């Protein structure tokens with residue numbers, strides 16, 4: 422049957438109306454994605470002819486620009502269960518990119534710089550906060566590790582508020598799972614008692630930090646594998662402060678065929694150069710003063726390198742001397758020069774090749790009830 426001309430025009434304008442309605446929504450999807458995530462926005466991206474009426478109603482409620490910034494400040498979601506996180510992750514519109522920042526909490530400016538980098542490069546940032554028992558030996562500080570969840574969430578909200586409009590992403594979700602969720606079979610700290618699935622990156626995990634903390638990278642690789650499976654990132658963000666961890670994660674991503682990019686973000690430091698670290702809260706007064714020794718030692722070796730010395734043993738000796746000069750307030754675990762792929766020790770720094778100069782040092786107890794505090798740091802010589 423032929424439609425009358427007037428009726429055809431009315432039908433065409435009806436479709437045109439919805440076509441134009443969709444344009445701002447699509448633009449919205451690329452710039453203000455966090456807001457959309459709370460609206461289960463994948464539905465909005467469905468071809469309009471398939472969209473149910475209620476979804477179309479939604480579109481008109483998100484449209485006013487002046488409401489968007491308000492919505493931002495209320496939408497960062499915290500998920501404790503894998504299932505609810507997954508529901509959120511599946512709800513993201515096509516074209517979303519997710520940058521994941523794994524942490525153990527007690528957030529400081531170093532963590533925030535990772536999240537900021539992720540916000541610059543993704544539409545959605547997910548920060549995970551999980552104090553992972555599997556990377557602690559029974560003798561280590563799992564029980565006393567700082568726990569500041571409320572403040573952590575505030576800091577992430579502050580970051581969101583500080584991000585300018587042209588930064589595409591916001592911290593949209595914080596994943597804070599329970600130990601039972603992450604380790605359904607339980608996770609005793611004694612390795613021989615552990616049951617379940619574990620991931621090891623051999624032989625990288627036995628080097629440097631692994632020499633003193635043989636359990637450590639098995640715990641890290643295992644929990645990161647779980648977190649990557651759950652959070653489904655496009656890119657993961659790790660700090661250079663834990664440089665061996667970044668080498669191990671790169672290897673893990675390659676070997677397990679994760680379709681995930683790795684970004685390594687520069688170390689944030691205190692004014693005097695001390696690398697920021699959650700464990701720095703253990704350091705007060707005199708202990709905080711001597712903590713800077715690790716950075717001074719690395720800098721002294723770097724200076725010597727820059728003056729032309731390329732022999733590893735001479736450079737490392739320089740660093741050792743600086744630590745020794747601080748007396749028995751500190752104790753060096755190792756200082757080492759390694760190439761960045763397999764962490765093989767380097768004897769002479771070759772022209773044009775980057776090497777990792779890294780160290781671990783304990784700050785010794787001073788008063789009653791104080792424990793030793795282990796610090797790590799590194800510089801890249803290039």
Ligand SMILES: Nc1ncnc2c1ncn2[C@@H]1O[C@H](COP(=O)(O)OP(=O)(O)OP(=O)(O)O)[C@@H](O)[C@H]1O
Pocket residue numbers: 523524525526530531532534535658659660661662663686687688689690696697698699700701
């Ligand atoms: N100063 C820093 N600058 C940049 N990234 C950092 C810094 N400190 C930690 N990170 C990164 O943040 C991520 C989470 O680290 P984590 O939660 O263990 O904090 P941490 O400060 O390293 O704690 P810890 O004191 O236990 O070593 C890691 O990728 C780590 O490398």
Ligand SMILES: CC(C)(CO)[C@@H](O)C(=O)[O-]
Pocket residue numbers: 523524525551553556641644645663666
């Ligand atoms: C990567 C990590 C969050 C795994 O627990 C931890 O090792 C850390 O914070 O560096």
Ligand code: BAL
Pocket residue numbers: 525556663
């Ligand atoms: N960022 C390192 C975590 C740990 O020492 O357990």
